[in-house]
Amino acid sequence: MDSEPIHPIRNVKSLRPQQVWKWEIAIYLYLAGMGAGSFIIGVMMNWFGFSFNPSKTIVLWGYPLGVSKAVLLWGPILVAIGAPFLILDLGKKGRFLYACLNPRTSWVARGFLILSAFIIIGLFILVISILPFQSLSEGTTARLVLEIIGLLLALATAIYTGILLKSVKYVSLWNTPFLPLLFLVSALSTGSMGIILSTLGYGLFAPYGPSFSQMINTLVGTEQILILIEGLVLGLYLLFRYRAREQGESSILLLVMGEMRILFWGGIIAIGFIFPVLLEYLYSNFPDYPILLFATGLFLLVGGFFLRFGILTAGIKDQLPMHKLIEIEYNLRSSKKLFL
Numbered sequence: 001m002d003s004e005p006i007h008p009i010r011n012v013k014s015l016r017p018q019q020v021w022k023w024e025i026a027i028y029l030y031l032a033g034m035g036a037g038s039f040i041i042g043v044m045m046n047w048f049g050f051s052f053n054p055s056k057t058i059v060l061w062g063y064p065l066g067v068s069k070a071v072l073l074w075g076p077i078l079v080a081i082g083a084p085f086l087i088l089d090l091g092k093k094g095r096f097l098y099a100c101l102n103p104r105t106s107w108v109a110r111g112f113l114i115l116s117a118f119i120i121i122g123l124f125i126l127v128i129s130i131l132p133f134q135s136l137s138e139g140t141t142a143r144l145v146l147e148i149i150g151l152l153l154a155l156a157t158a159i160y161t162g163i164l165l166k167s168v169k170y171v172s173l174w175n176t177p178f179l180p181l182l183f184l185v186s187a188l189s190t191g192s193m194g195i196i197l198s199t200l201g202y203g204l205f206a207p208y209g210p211s212f213s214q215m216i217n218t219l220v221g222t223e224q225i226l227i228l229i230e231g232l233v234l235g236l237y238l239l240f241r242y243r244a245r246e247q248g249e250s251s252i253l254l255l256v257m258g259e260m261r262i263l264f265w266g267g268i269i270a271i272g273f274i275f276p277v278l279l280e281y282l283y284s285n286f287p288d289y290p291i292l293l294f295a296t297g298l299f300l301l302v303g304g305f306f307l308r309f310g311i312l313t314a315g316i317k318d319q320l321p322m323h324k325l326i327e328i329e330y331n332l333r334s335s336k337k338l339f340l
Helices: 023-047 067-073 075-090 093-100 107-130 141-166 178-202 212-243 246-256 261-285 291-313 321-338
Strands: 058-060 063-065
Touching (some): 023 067, 023 291, 067 178, 075 107, 075 178, 141 178, 212 246, 212 261, 212 291, 246 261
Antiparallel strands (some): 058 063
């Protein structure tokens, strides 16, 4: 009696989840996205006139420092912390230099230029916001131009975190315009929550001004809208990748029903979406309990990381033509046995 043949999917290495990009890239994508998103939200809040107006300022060598501005504009620091994880994943120094010196063909090189420009401009804006530079004070044309450039670079950084994966053509799960859009919305969502947490943390050592409640309510309202948009985009992303068939479908099944289902339903859906929505609803009814907002932020930020880690690790390489031929021959043999 012939032994039962083994399905080629179990034998072909290209059908397994990719093993090239691991947790280092997930951390890089997460920190770069969150840092860029928080800078965008922080600059927008600053433009709309929200401030802390603390009654106590920090004076260094006779100069008052606008430390409260750091609560809104700390995003570039997070991006700078995340960038080395990309270098760590690339490994050898020569490989990193080669990737970064070919912007015409390498999205790693383009991203390196975008991130470098954003880190430099963003940190400069952060410094001039804290230190008393009269020529670059708020309201001046030069300051506005700098902030617009920084905002555009932050937007490019947030989108790039998705384009980097989309540029990998042999992984169907990543090769879709929905991925840069999903990572952009997630960057704004985690960024706005990061601003909320830093704002609440700032209140532990400096009193809030009269506009604090209005600012928090605006941020929470913005966060609620962003998380709903993120959920919608995630649903569309999963649906269209599943309909892509072949490895796109296999990746979704692996993520939703396979080995990674606990990460998806527990880490992404429950921790990243359900718990934050429920806790934000509770906070809207009990605003005197900021611990609810802290818990919301922790769940949402952890879920944001799981989202990137799950999408990254669930990617399955597309089959080579020979592998597809093997699978077709296997299916034909299986069908023939049914009629014998």
